[in-house]
Amino acid sequence: MTPKILIIGACGQIGSELTFKLREIYGDKNVIASDISYSNLEIVNSGIFEILDAEDYAAIKVCVEKHDINTVYLMAAILSATGEKYPMKAWNLNMNSLFHVLNLAKAKFIKKVFWPSSIAVFGTTTPKKNTPQFTVMEPSTVYGITKQVGERWCEYYHNKYAVDIRSVRYPGIISWKTMPGGGTTDYAVEIYHKAITDKKYECFLKEDTALPMMFMDDAIKATVDIMSADNEDIKIRSSYNLSAISFTPKELAESIKQEIPDFTITYNPDFRQAIANSWPKSIDDSNAREDWNWKHKFSLQDITKEMLKQLGEKYKNQS
């Protein structure tokens, strides 16, 4: 099956880079980008783009039929920090959009679905180190609840209606092209911007808060890999643990100091500290490594070098 792809939420941090990668692989005319507004002009102007509300079933169905779509990547979501401010908005967007896409697959309008879950499915009662694939899951954020419930529905639709759904639990994603929005792990992107512009950063998490993280290129590779794996190799239909590296804000600051010796960091924890405290410090992703050969590439120092190089050029071109 040649994928004819619709990306819902293509203007966001992961959606935008996924759109470019999928267009590179499958060709511009086979990848339709969509979002609720024209918030990322690079994406809007880079190929076919549709305005689409992820909560509008009829509109998604029209778009799927118009472009003869067989594969949907549902990237629209309200993340952990924003979800705490707007709980019902987060619940409605995160759950309604998932049901719409699952129901389109159940009704055979589409054949394959990618839906991202998150390390936010875990909670304070989960083992924190090397968190297993199958373990206690009592998420304490609205975002985490939507992802945990979403995982159950994905598995249910696969078992009951044979929906080909594939999912990974993303850790914090570090990237330079598009800013993240509304997450707890966002500090790990903001810090690089401030390192370039101000040589200092005030972190909203404590210095010893270890969290699982990953460079965008690895996250995109995982997404492409799981979607192109053979059907029988995908043994988990809720969501796969996915891991690359783990670090604390202090360790991240040290790695920046290796490149910018006069960079300084201060700490002023806010409400996001409690969210970070409820999440794992590191993740056991051996199921993904065994089932579909997942492997990450970027170490912390690789990421720091690449982030500072790319952002350095970006800010130089703007001035």
Ligand code: AKB
């Ligand atoms: C967040 O911080 O909310 C997200 C996530 C870990 O899913 N980046």
